[in-house]
Amino acid sequence: MKLLVTGGAGFIGSNFVHHMIKFHPEDTIVNYDLLTYAGNLENLKDIEGHPNYHFVRGNICNRELVDYVIDQFDIDTVVNFAAESHVDRSITEPDLFVKSNVLGTQTLLDVAKSKNINKYLQISTDEVYGSLGADGYFTETTPLAPNSPYSSSKASADLMVRAYYETFGMNVNITRCSNNYGPYHFPEKLIPLVVTNALEGKELPVYGDGKNIRDWLYVEDHCAAIDLVLHKGKPGEIYNVGGHNEKCNIDIVELIVDTLGKSRDLIKHVSDRLGHDRRYAIDPTKIETELGWKPQFNFDSGIKETIQWYLDHEDWWRKIKSGEYMDYYKMQYGAK
Numbered sequence: 001m002k003l004l005v006t007g008g009a010g011f012i013g014s015n016f017v018h019h020m021i022k023f024h025p026e027d028t029i030v031n032y033d034l035l036t037y038a039g040n041l042e043n044l045k046d047i048e049g050h051p052n053y054h055f056v057r058g059n060i061c062n063r064e065l066v067d068y069v070i071d072q073f074d075i076d077t078v079v080n081f082a083a084e085s086h087v088d089r090s091i092t093e094p095d096l097f098v099k100s101n102v103l104g105t106q107t108l109l110d111v112a113k114s115k116n117i118n119k120y121l122q123i124s125t126d127e128v129y130g131s132l133g134a135d136g137y138f139t140e141t142t143p144l145a146p147n148s149p150y151s152s153s154k155a156s157a158d159l160m161v162r163a164y165y166e167t168f169g170m171n172v173n174i175t176r177c178s179n180n181y182g183p184y185h186f187p188e189k190l191i192p193l194v195v196t197n198a199l200e201g202k203e204l205p206v207y208g209d210g211k212n213i214r215d216w217l218y219v220e221d222h223c224a225a226i227d228l229v230l231h232k233g234k235p236g237e238i239y240n241v242g243g244h245n246e247k248c249n250i251d252i253v254e255l256i257v258d259t260l261g262k263s264r265d266l267i268k269h270v271s272d273r274l275g276h277d278r279r280y281a282i283d284p285t286k287i288e289t290e291l292g293w294k295p296q297f298n299f300d301s302g303i304k305e306t307i308q309w310y311l312d313h314e315d316w317w318r319k320i321k322s323g324e325y326m327d328y329y330k331m332q333y334g335a336k
C-alpha cells in the first residue's frame, strides 16, 4: 500500500507510523501534518531516513497540496488522524475544530474521490455517541449525540464520510475508539498531564468530583485495530474499538501518584469541564467477531510502562511544557 497518513506527527498518528514501519516495512508512508502545537517530529526521530517514510508539512484543508501529494507519491490509501483533538480547547476555540475536523475531512474526501483512492479510513472517537449512564455500552448503532464542540465536529466529519460512501460509492471505513494512553501522549490530556505534573511537584487538577469514567486502551492496541480495518474492513462499515477497561478519573490519578511515590496532597479538585460527559464505554463485539481483533495489553502493565516512558523521556515533555503550552496551561488552570 501507499498510504497518506494525515496527522502522523501527533500522539496516535506517530504510534501508527511506527506500527506500520514495524509490521509493513514494504508499504510507503507519507505523513502529512500541519505541525500544530500538538504535532511533533521528535515523535518520529528514530525513523527519519527510512526509505519508505516521507514527511510533508501541510494542512488537510489545503486542497491543492493534498492533490499534489497524492499524485506525487501515487497514494492509494488515506488514513485521516489529523484533527484538533482536545475537548477543553474546543470549548474556547470551536471554530478551529470546525475548520480542521469538518472542512479538512471533507477536503480530503473530495480529493480522494477525484483520485479513485482504494480506501479512505476516518479515525473517529467514541465521543460522537455522547454520554452513558451507569449501564450500557456504545455499539455502532448507538445514535450520534455529541455534546462538545470537539465531538460535534468529529460526528459531523463521520456523517460526511458516510455521505461519500452512500452518494459516491467510495470505499470508506470509520473507527470509533475509546481513550488511548501510551508514549507520545501530549501533556494536556489527563494521564500525561498528571504524570508530568506529579514529577514536577505541581498540582494535579481533577475536574468536578473525579467520578467521570473513561474506557482506556493502550495506543498500540488501537494501531493494531486500524491496521486490521485497513486490510479487512468491509466497505462503508464502522468499527468501535475498546478493551472493556473503564476507570474513574480519580482512580487513575491516585494510581499514578502512588506509582510515582508522590503525595496525594498534590490532587486538587477544580471546576468541572463545561458539558462534561459522565461515562464512555465501548462494546467492541463487532471488530472482535468480524475482524478477529483483541487487545493485547492490560491496563496494570500498560500504565506502568507508560509512566516509565515519561520518566525515561523527560527531555521530550519538558520541551513541550514551555512557551505556547504554558500560556494555555495558565489560561486553563491558573498560575499553579
Ligand code: NAD
Pocket (backbone or CB within 6 Å): 006, 007, 008, 009, 010, 011, 012, 013, 032, 033, 034, 035, 036, 037, 038, 039, 040, 058, 059, 060, 061, 080, 081, 082, 083, 084, 085, 086, 100, 104, 123, 124, 125, 126, 154, 176, 177, 178, 179, 180, 181, 186
Ligand atoms: P493529537 O492532537 O495528538 O494529534 C493531532 C495531529 O493532527 C497533530 O500532529 C496535528 O499537528 C495534526 N493536525 C491538526 N490539524 C491539522 C490540519 N488541519 N491539517 C493537518 N494536520 C493537522 O491527536 P491524537 O490524540 O493523536 O488523535 C488523533 C486522531 O484520533 C484524532 O482524529 C482524534 O479525534 C482521534 N481519537 C483520539 C483518541 C485519543 O484518546 N487521543 C481516541 C479516539 C480517537
Ligand code: DAU
Pocket (backbone or CB within 6 Å): 085, 086, 087, 088, 124, 125, 126, 127, 177, 178, 179, 180, 188, 189, 190, 191, 193, 205, 206, 207, 208, 212, 213, 214, 249, 273, 280
Ligand atoms: O474518548 C476518546 C477521546 O478521549 C478522544 O476523542 C479525544 O481526542 C481525547 O482527548 C480524549 O478525550 P477526553 O476528554 O476523555 O480526554 P482528557 O484526557 O482530556 O480527559 C480525560 C478525563 O479526565 C475527562 O473526564 C476529563 C478529565 N480531566 C482532564 C484534564 C485534562 C481532568 O479531570 N483534569 C484535567 O486536567
